[in-house]
Amino acid sequence: MKNYQAPQNYLKDKVIMVTGATDGIGKEAALSYAEHGATVILLGRSTHKLEQIYDEIEAKGYPQPALIPLNLQNTAPEQYQQVAEVIDKEFGKLDGLLLNASDLGLLSPIEHFDEETWFRVMQVNVNATFLLTKYCLPLLKNSAAASIAFTSSGVGRQGRAYWGAYSVSKFATEGLMQVLADELEKSPILVNSINPGATRTKMRANAYPGEDPNELPSAQDIMPAYLWLMDTDANTNTGQAINARDFLV
Numbered sequence: 001m002k003n004y005q006a007p008q009n010y011l012k013d014k015v016i017m018v019t020g021a022t023d024g025i026g027k028e029a030a031l032s033y034a035e036h037g038a039t040v041i042l043l044g045r046s047t048h049k050l051e052q053i054y055d056e057i058e059a060k061g062y063p064q065p066a067l068i069p070l071n072l073q074n075t076a077p078e079q080y081q082q083v084a085e086v087i088d089k090e091f092g093k094l095d096g097l098l099l100n101a102s103d104l105g106l107l108s109p110i111e112h113f114d115e116e117t118w119f120r121v122m123q124v125n126v127n128a129t130f131l132l133t134k135y136c137l138p139l140l141k142n143s144a145a146a147s148i149a150f151t152s153s154g155v156g157r158q159g160r161a162y163w164g165a166y167s168v169s170k171f172a173t174e175g176l177m178q179v180l181a182d183e184l185e186k187s188p189i190l191v192n193s194i195n196p197g198a199t200r201t202k203m204r205a206n207a208y209p210g211e212d213p214n215e216l217p218s219a220q221d222i223m224p225a226y227l228w229l230m231d232t233d234a235n236t237n238t239g240q241a242i243n244a245r246d247f248l249v
């Protein structure tokens, strides 16, 4: 997988939704997919940040994106259904779904873990991911070849002290990926998870305030893995736990 080079414009006519598209890895992925020809649907909780990315994509002459302002923390199930209905009306299909938005919560021992924070992290990282996936599946089934990428973490593959709700939510994400991949095994929809690895973003800085961010790969550095995930000619994997680090050159 090293040295993967995304073909120019290979996402032309594809519609890809990215959650948490307003910052860090999600923002970079949305820009990269648009650069390669995709119409991106940007989902985020800050309308202001969404509009800034919209402007950036338009200024670069990439396909016109669509915006979905949604706070995953307090969205009712019916609203996810409405999101899918809007996409259906506008595009009639989804070729890619990058479930990237996440809430880090806080680092704390389980014995003292703040309950409100636990529930919020599960809501954003697990329940919202499930609901979006559930309601977007009919749209993904309208695509000739679709790809769903769930976002995991090192602590979603091996538990680590004090990573509490975030770690547990990422294990749940891996579980959702495996269950869905098995259900869709005979369909043209690929279902995988990606662990970006330590990446220079706001979330990483919050988790490791003492670390020098300049020593970490940037979101741009890890894009080959994200581009590959949506390349349904190159990527034929399903049910796999992918590491973005394996694509770093």
Ligand SMILES: NC(=O)c1ccc[n+]([C@@H]2O[C@H](COP(=O)([O-])OP(=O)(O)OC[C@H]3O[C@@H](n4cnc5c(N)ncnc54)[C@H](OP(=O)(O)O)[C@@H]3O)[C@@H](O)[C@H]2O)c1
Residues within 6 Å of the ligand: 019, 020, 021, 022, 023, 024, 025, 026, 043, 044, 045, 046, 049, 070, 071, 072, 073, 099, 100, 101, 102, 103, 124, 151, 152, 153, 154, 195, 196, 197, 198, 199, 200, 201, 202, 203, 204
């Ligand atoms: N960076 C790393 O080292 C690392 C390592 C392992 C896994 N990951 C995973 O990679 C993914 C991207 O993380 P990142 O590092 O790019 O973090 P980030 O820069 O903090 O971006 C997180 C994104 O999620 C959005 N978000 C958070 N809560 C939300 C909510 N309630 N509703 C809607 N959107 C919400 C944020 O919106 P705002 O812009 O409004 O804040 C932002 O767009 C996450 O799933 C994370 O768990 C990252």
